[in-house]
Amino acid sequence: MNCWMNGELKHADDLQISPFDHGFLYGLGFFETFRTYEGEVFLFTAHMTRLRAALTEYRIDMPYEDEEIRQALHLLYRENGSEDAYYRLNVSAGVHDIGLAPTSYEQPNVLILQKELVLPPAHTEKEGVWLQTKRNEPESAIRHKSHQYANNVRGRFELPSLQKVEGFFTTSEGYVAEGITSNIFWAKQGVLYTPSLETGILPGTTRAFVLQLAAELGVPVHNGLFPPTVLETADEVFITNAIQELVPINNVGNIKFLGNQGPIYQQLHTGYQHAINRMKVSDQ
Numbered sequence: 001m002n003c004w005m006n007g008e009l010k011h012a013d014d015l016q017i018s019p020f021d022h023g024f025l026y027g028l029g030f031f032e033t034f035r036t037y038e039g040e041v042f043l044f045t046a047h048m049t050r051l052r053a054a055l056t057e058y059r060i061d062m063p064y065e066d067e068e069i070r071q072a073l074h075l076l077y078r079e080n081g082s083e084d085a086y087y088r089l090n091v092s093a094g095v096h097d098i099g100l101a102p103t104s105y106e107q108p109n110v111l112i113l114q115k116e117l118v119l120p121p122a123h124t125e126k127e128g129v130w131l132q133t134k135r136n137e138p139e140s141a142i143r144h145k146s147h148q149y150a151n152n153v154r155g156r157f158e159l160p161s162l163q164k165v166e167g168f169f170t171t172s173e174g175y176v177a178e179g180i181t182s183n184i185f186w187a188k189q190g191v192l193y194t195p196s197l198e199t200g201i202l203p204g205t206t207r208a209f210v211l212q213l214a215a216e217l218g219v220p221v222h223n224g225l226f227p228p229t230v231l232e233t234a235d236e237v238f239i240t241n242a243i244q245e246l247v248p249i250n251n252v253g254n255i256k257f258l259g260n261q262g263p264i265y266q267q268l269h270t271g272y273q274h275a276i277n278r279m280k281v282s283d284q
Contacts, residue, residue, distance in 0.1 A: 002079045004072045004112040007064070009079060017109055023092030028105070029147040030054040031090040035117055035243050038084065039077045042276055043242065044070060046205040051091065054144035059104040060093055069112070076114050086243055088113045092147070119243075123260040123269070125250040127165045128179075128237060130228060131155045135169035135177040138200045145202060155180045166239055166249070168228075171199050175225045182241045183207035186234035186257075187264040193230070196223040206240040213271040219264060236262025245272060 001012045023029035032051050034041040041047070048066045055062050064072075073087060089112050093105040136151040138144070155167050159180075168184060169177040178184055178201040185194045185207075192214050195201055214221050231237060236258040237249035246269045250259040258265075 001114060002076060003114065004076055006110055009075060012113075015111070017092065018095045020095045020097065021092050021109060022094065022096055022102070022105065023109070023147055025098065026093075026100075027147040028058060028060070029090060029092035029108075030058075030060075030144055031088055031147070032145060033242055034073070034087045034089070036073070036077060036084045036087065037276055038280055039074060039082070040279060041070070041073060041087070042279055043205045043209060046208065047089075047242070050145065050203065050205060051089070053142075054146065055091060055108075057140060057144070058093075060091060060108050061104070061106045062091065062108070062110070064110060072112055076112060080114055083117075085114050085117045117243075123248065125248045125259045126239070128239075128249045128252040129159065129165055129167050130252065131158055131167040131169050131180075133158060133167075133169065134172050135200060137172075142197065143200055143202045152180050166247070168231075168252070170228060173225075174227055175199050176228055176231050177201050179239050179241075182239035182244070182247070184231070184237070184239055185210065186231050186237040187262060188234045190264070191220045191222060192264055193222050193224070193226065193234070196225060199225065204240060204242075206242050206245065209275070210240055210246070210268055210272070213268050213275075214264075217267055217271060219267070236265050238262065238265045238268075245269070 003010055003012050003015055005015055030051055032047040034047060052062060092109040094108040096102050133155040155169060159165050159167050166179045166182055168179055171177050176184060176195050177199045183204040185192060197203055211221060232252060232255050239247050248260040248262060248265050249257055251257060
């Protein structure tokens, strides 16, 4: 499998990063995950805007323009067989001595990794499970998608697999937060609910687009602080991320939901697919 690192195409076996990279020593790095649709990334600008906000806050230079990253993705798409895939764009702070002497990071390592996109058919349901692990507090006012992923890894350890199950975090105060790899939505009596960013969740790009779709469709939305019992009384529950799009939740424990028959889920999923199809047409 070919990868892209610091402006060059490389085979995965040839990638090397120094142990003195502060992404390794101190977890100082940020990433975005994409999937392609006929070689194009949906919501690419939103992903890059989120990444650049994190890099700016932590004084990590980004040596590439958005269009250069887009072209690198196109290159990998072609070189690895022109099949849609899962991509991870990773910016690691770069090599410095041990210690916190740097006041900025001017030579980061920038990588794009690719792996096969293996997804179940559309509308496949998952089970939701409340995690014992609590969602940790973000280190910034807004949570960034960073190398500091131990909280997610610890939550994942509670589940045998993420293929059919998503773990739901709650905050230390007991409010619904997010999934291990997703944002959470639920609907009741025609109203859509999702945890507020005040809970410290990741401001997901797909989450933001779903909220935009809901507004366009006239679906009322409540962002807030909700205990798990509020979600458990919902008619329908679904989760979102850039790779899996919208995934219906069939149940949490013994509590059943409408799953893929949920009317709001169906509306939003249809709107999401229409937006992807418009992107495909506009890029031809």
